Amino acid sequence: MSVLDSVLVPVINFIENTITAMGPLGVSLLMAIESCNIPLPSEAILPFAGYLVSKGVMSIHVAAFAGAFGCVVGSIPSYYLGYFGGRPFIEKYGKWFLISRHDLETADKWEQKYGNYAFFICRMLPIVRTFISLPAGILKADFKQFIFFTFLGSLIWSYPLVYVGTKLGEHREILKHFWHKFDIAIVLVLGVLFILYLKHHFKHLRES
Numbered sequence: 001m002s003v004l005d006s007v008l009v010p011v012i013n014f015i016e017n018t019i020t021a022m023g024p025l026g027v028s029l030l031m032a033i034e035s036c037n038i039p040l041p042s043e044a045i046l047p048f049a050g051y052l053v054s055k056g057v058m059s060i061h062v063a064a065f066a067g068a069f070g071c072v073v074g075s076i077p078s079y080y081l082g083y084f085g086g087r088p089f090i091e092k093y094g095k096w097f098l099i100s101r102h103d104l105e106t107a108d109k110w111e112q113k114y115g116n117y118a119f120f121i122c123r124m125l126p127i128v129r130t131f132i133s134l135p136a137g138i139l140k141a142d143f144k145q146f147i148f149f150t151f152l153g154s155l156i157w158s159y160p161l162v163y164v165g166t167k168l169g170e171h172r173e174i175l176k177h178f179w180h181k182f183d184i185a186i187v188l189v190l191g192v193l194f195i196l197y198l199k200h201h202f203k204h205l206r207e208s
Contacts, residue, residue, distance in 0.1 A: 011040075011044065012044065012048075015030060015040075015044055015045055015048055016048055018030055019045070019048055019049055019052065020052070023052075023057065023058060024058055024062050024063065024065075024066035025066070027045065027046070027049045027063060027066040027067055027070060028066045028067070028069050028070035028073065029070060030045045030070065031045060031046075031066075031067045031068075031069075031070025031071050031074065031154075031158075032070040032071070032073040032074030033074060034070075034071075034074065034130060035070065035071045035072075035073070035074025035075045035078070035130060035133070036074045036077060036078060037078065037130055037131060042067065042071075042157070042158075042161065043126075043161065045067070046063070046064075046067050046158055046161035046162050046165060047161055047162070047164050047165030047168060048165060049063040049066070049067065049162055049165060050063065050161065050162040050163060050164060050165020050166040050167075050168070051165045051166070051168065053162060053165065053166050054165070054166040054167075060159070060162055060163065060166065063158070063162045064155060064158040064159045064162050065155065065158075067154065067155075067157075067158035067161075067162070068151050068152075068154040068155035068157075068158050069151070071123065071150060071151070071154035071157075071158075072147055072150050072151050072154065075133040075146075075150050076133075076147075078131070078133035078134050078137065079133045079134075079136055079137040079143070079146060080137055081134060081137060082133065082134040082135060082136065082137025082138040082139075083137035083138070083140060084137075085137075085138075086138060116141060116142065116145045116146070116149060117149065118132070119132060119136055119141070119145075119146055119149040119150055119153065120149035120150075120152055120153040121153065122153070123149070123150055123152075123153025123154045123156075123157055124153050124156055124157045129153075129154075129157065133146075133150070
């Protein structure tokens with residue numbers, strides 16, 4: 001097994017097995033997990049759904065809507081955690097959900113600048129999209145509007161990633177060969193980027 005395989009295979013297998021076994025429901029389940037602040041990136045989930053689209057297992061519309069629906073389902077617990085727990089609770093215990101005070105401040109700025117439209121915009125942005133639900137609950141945003149903008153933004157986020165998966169699926173074997181050829185270099189680059197992300201993120205958690 002290559003270096004890249006040893007790092008990615010467990011996560012990829014879980015994603016692929018879940019979607020293969022459960023179809024669109026599996027896409028929704030995995031996207032709901034991501035929206036609950038659990039590190040299972042949609043950037044890995046939706047392209048595989050797109051691969052199955054290229055195989056005729058589901059349509060691109062079903063895959064994208066399943067992804068958006070999962071985002072909504074996973075966002076609801078976070079919304080109510082913020083709604084009933086309030087800012088003091090999140091500031092005190094947010095680090096256990098990988099939410100720093102800096103994250104909250106970032107989300108606050110988006111909400112103050114764009115109002116409820118922030119929930120729509122943030123759903124199309126990496127990282128921010130996963131924790132915007134907590135500030136929405138803290139600010140007691142209108143629940144119906146929160147759900148609407150969450151679904152709409154997530155749908156727009158889902159379509160391109162699924163589409164990319166349909167195109168990558170057509171060249172799956174070529175990509176596998178590329179990964180194996182450059183696996184060490186790819187892992188090193190990904191590893192450095194991941195470490196830098198964690199260093200930056202946990203710096204804010206320590207400051208919270």
